Every structure is written in C-alpha cells, then in structure tokens.
Amino acid sequence: MNEKIVIIRYNAGNIKSVxxxxxxxxxxxxxxxxxxxxxxxGKVIFPGVGEASGTMEYLRQKGLDIVIKQLKQPVLGICLGxxxxxxxxxxxxxxxxxxxxxxxxxxxxxxIPHMGWNTLEGVKGDLYEKIKDxxxxxxxxxxxxxxxxxxxxSSAYGPVFSASMQRDNFYATQYxxxxxxxxxxxxxxxxxYL
Amino acid sequence: MLAKRIIPCLDVLNGKVVKGVNFINxxxxxxxxxxxxxxxxxxxDELVYLDITATHEKRKLLSALVQRIAGNINIPFTVGxxxxxxxxxxxxxxxxxxKISVNSAAVMxxxxxxxxxxxxxxxxxxxxIDAKNVNGKWVVHRNGGRIATxxxxxxxxxxxxxxxxxxxxxxxxxxxxxxxxxxxxELAMLSEALxxxxxxxxxAGAPEHFLxxxxxxxxxxxxxxxxxxxxxxxxxxxxxYLQQNKVxxxx
Numbered sequence: 001m002n003e004k005i006v007i008i009r010y011n012a013g014n015i016k017s018v019x020x021x022x023x024x025x026x027x028x029x030x031x032x033x034x035x036x037x038x039x040x041x042g043k044v045i046f047p048g049v050g051e052a053s054g055t056m057e058y059l060r061q062k063g064l065d066i067v068i069k070q071l072k073q074p075v076l077g078i079c080l081g082x083x084x085x086x087x088x089x090x091x092x093x094x095x096x097x098x099x100x101x102x103x104x105x106x107x108x109x110x111x112i113p114h115m116g117w118n119t120l121e122g123v124k125g126d127l128y129e130k131i132k133d134x135x136x137x138x139x140x141x142x143x144x145x146x147x148x149x150x151x152x153x154s155s156a157y158g159p160v161f162s163a164s165m166q167r168d169n170f171y172a173t174q175y176x177x178x179x180x181x182x183x184x185x186x187x188x189x190x191x192x193y194l
Numbered sequence: 195m196l197a198k199r200i201i202p203c204l205d206v207l208n209g210k211v212v213k214g215v216n217f218i219n220x221x222x223x224x225x226x227x228x229x230x231x232x233x234x235x236x237x238x239d240e241l242v243y244l245d246i247t248a249t250h251e252k253r254k255l256l257s258a259l260v261q262r263i264a265g266n267i268n269i270p271f272t273v274g275x276x277x278x279x280x281x282x283x284x285x286x287x288x289x290x291x292x293k294i295s296v297n298s299a300a301v302m303x304x305x306x307x308x309x310x311x312x313x314x315x316x317x318x319x320x321x322x323i324d325a326k327n328v329n330g331k332w333v334v335h336r337n338g339g340r341i342a343t344x345x346x347x348x349x350x351x352x353x354x355x356x357x358x359x360x361x362x363x364x365x366x367x368x369x370x371x372x373x374x375x376x377x378x379x380e381l382a383m384l385s386e387a388l389x390x391x392x393x394x395x396x397x398a399g400a401p402e403h404f405l406x407x408x409x410x411x412x413x414x415x416x417x418x419x420x421x422x423x424x425x426x427x428x429x430x431x432x433x434x435y436l437q438q439n440k441v442x443x444x445x
Contacts (some may be wrong), residue, residue: 049318050315112389114196114314116197117196117239117444127411138269141317165269179292
C-alpha cells in the first residue's frame with residue numbers, strides 16, 4: 001500500500017491513539033490540518049473526542065468543513081468525527097457537515113457517558129470483513145445517531161443506535177476501533193486496505 | 195448489551211511495575227507495557243496505571259511511559275497518581291492516555307475537576323475516592339489513605355459528579371487488602387445516586403466478590419490488583435464464572 005493516509009488534526013483530544021493503532025500494524029500516517037495535504041491523501045481518517053459545536057466552529061474557521069465534504073477518497077470518521085459528518089447535533093445545537101442525512105441526539109436514559117464494551121449487531125459492508133455479529137467494541141459517548149438507511153451496524157444502550165454508517169466513500173464508526181482490541185484492529189485494517 | 199468491565203490495576207514506581215502490600219515492601223516485578231499487554235491478551239477490558247513515584251523526575255518518566263503504553267496496548271487505559279494541576283492532565287492526554295484519575299488533588303482543589311472536564315471532556319476524567327467508615331460515617335481520605343479529610347463519601351461523590359467527573363472509582367479502605375469482598379452496600383448507594391459509571395475497588399479475593407460487586411453493588415466495573423498479580427484469579431476464568439452467573443461480560 002503506497003497511498004498516504006492522513007489523520008485530520010483539529011482541536012479534539014486523543015488523535016494520537018489512532019496514529020499509534022495504525023503504527024501497530026506497520027502503517028505510517030500523516031497528522032495534518034493542511035487542506036491540500038488532506039485533499040491529496042489516499043485515505044483520510046477524521047477521529048476525535050470533544051464537543052460538537054466548538055469543533056464545528058474550528059473546522060469552519062480553518063475551511064476544513066468544505067474540504068471534508070468534498071473528499072472523494074475513502075474517509076473514516078470516528079466517534080465525534082462520525083457525529084460531525086451528520087446533518088445536525090443536539091450537542092451545542094449545531095449544524096454539522098451533512099454527509100449523512102441524520103441528526104445526533106443525546107442519550108436520555110441510563111448512565112452517561114455510554115462507556116465501555118458493547119456488541120455489534122447486523123454488521124454489513126466493507127469494514128466488517130471477518131467480523132461477526134456479537135463482536136465487542138469500545139464506546140465512549142453521550143450522543144448517538146439513530147439507526148437510519150446508512151447504518152452498517154448497530155448497538156443498544158436504551159435506544160438501538162448506529163454503531164457505524166457508510167455512504168459512498170464516507171465510512172464512520174461511533175465506537176473506537178483504535179481502542180477495541182484485536183477486533184478493532186481488524187476493522188481499522190479493513191478500512192486501510194480498502 | 196454493555197458489558198461489565200474487569201480492570202486490573204498496576205502500581206508503577208520509577209517506570210517499573212511494583213507489587214507490595216499497602217505500598218510497603220515494594221518489589222520491582224517488571225515492565226508496565228509487558229504486564230499491560232499480558233492482561234490485555236487475557237481479556238482485561240481496561241487497565242489502570244497508578245504511578246507512585248515521588249521524585250522530581252516523575253513527570254518526564256511518566257509521560258514517556260504513557261507514550262509507550264499508548265503505542266503498544268490496544269485497549270483503553272487510565273493513568274493516576276500524577277495529576278495535581280491542569281498541565282499534568284494535558285501532558286498525559288498528549289502522551290496518549292485515554293483517561294486520567296485524580297484523587298488527593300481533587301479533594302484539596304475541587305475546581306480542578308471542573309477545569310479538567312471543561313478542557314478535555316468528562317469522559318477523560320475519573321475521580322478516585324478513598325474512604326473508610328469512622329463511627330458510622332464514611333470519611334474521605336487523601337494521600338493514599340494517610341490523611342483524613344472533612345469530606346463525607348456520598349456528598350463528595352455527588353459533588354465531583356456535578357463538577358464534571360465522568361466516572362467514580364470508589365475504594366473502601368476498610369475492605370482494601372482484606373480480600374473478603376467489595377463494599378457492596380456503599381457501592382449500590384453510589385451507583386443508584388449517580389448518573390455516571392461507578393468502579394468498585396478494594397476487597398477482591400474470589401470470583402464471587404466480583405459477582406457481588408456487579409449484582410448487589412450495581413457497579414459498572416470492578417478493579418483489582420493483587421488477585422490478578424499473584425494469579426490467584428485469572429481473567430478468563432473470572433469472566434467465564436461471571437457469564438455463567440448471567441453477568442454480561444466481553445469474552
């Protein structure tokens with residue numbers, strides 16, 4: 001695999017852990033907020049832990065909102081990255097990138113954040129080669145995306161929600177594949193070697 | 195379904211894992227990354243590293259160690275024992291820690307909780323509370339349990355949640371090291387009163403104790419050190435036992 005992988009740098013925590021995860025299977029990524037570098041990448045990863053409205057504001061200031069929406073190569077949004085790819089988030093009541101035509105809602109029951117290992121159900125699509133229903137993945141989030149036509153797997157925590165989505169070249173996981181043990185590594189590899 | 199978490203705790207001194215009873219007779223037993231990787235392969239759901247180094251070199255050592263852990267371990271880990279100010283939290287986040295745990299510094303300077311939660315998110319912050327029953331009142335202690343404070347467990351737990359803690363790690367000093375089970379009654383009270391996850395700590399000596407912590411104690415996760423270090427209980431056996439007893443665990 002010769003094509004470059006770029007991890008989008010922005011004002012969100014723990015971007016490094018995705019980089020570390022790729023390195024564990026021998027893939028070296030660039031971490032960058034340079035629009036040109038992102039546009040030229042073979043694949044783009046949009047990770048993140050943080051707050052939606054503040055992060056959207058930051059992306060707009062840097063012009064990265066437009067850049068991300070227009071990408072044609074495979075893009076993987078993780079956790080907040082996935083939520084920001086939706087149309088609107090209740091977190092800070094903000095419009096988001098609108099790649100997925102769905103809202104992001106706050107969990108209203110149970111302990112929040114939804115933190116820990118939960119099972120994937122109804123897995124389908126490219127990310128899940130060699131992954132079966134019932135596989136545990138690691139989540140940390142307080143907001144969720146309802147199940148919708150783009151969902152490629154779901155988990156349940158009170159409501160059943162989108163564990164992952166795909167539309168055209170855009171992939172997204174609510175869970176953290178980079179922290180989900182050996183199965184998470186398979187999922188990341190499935191993306192990297194698409 | 196969300197699984198109950200099993201969390202081995204590793205004490206770290208000068209960059210090495212140590213074992214000992216109540217921080218006395220500490221013996222160096224190996225490399226933190228290797229120990230963490232072993233537990234991860236065994237099926238641990240998370241790891242907690244508690245750094246007990248008390249020298250000036252500490253911050254630099256810890257940052258380097260956290261980077262090495264983050265680079266090599268593929269499950270979440272929490273780092274505690276080094277966070278006194280927001281800069282410490284920032285350094286650990288940059289090094290790759292998934293969460294940090296704050297104990298004494300939170301008691302002495304409660305606004306630190308708000309600051310860390312606002313800057314890095316609640317999901318990044320575990321507040322650890324050590325408490326012991328003194329004449330019927332659960333008194334919060336600091337500095338590894340050496341100093342009693344004027345805080346009461348349930349009031350303090352509620353305050354740290356309101357200030358933005360994402361999880362509470364409750365250690366009953368009365369149960370710690372005794373291996374007769376966790377403080378299930380107090381755990382259940384905390385778990386029912388608080389809308390954030392509660393981690394049980396102190397008292398694990400047998401698989402039944404973990405089961406009790408999850409059923410009677412309503413804990414979201416259970417932490418233990420010596421039973422795992424000395425291989426009195428192995429994680430695969432423990433998880434099998436919990437599963438047989440209808441506790442949802444990741445196997």
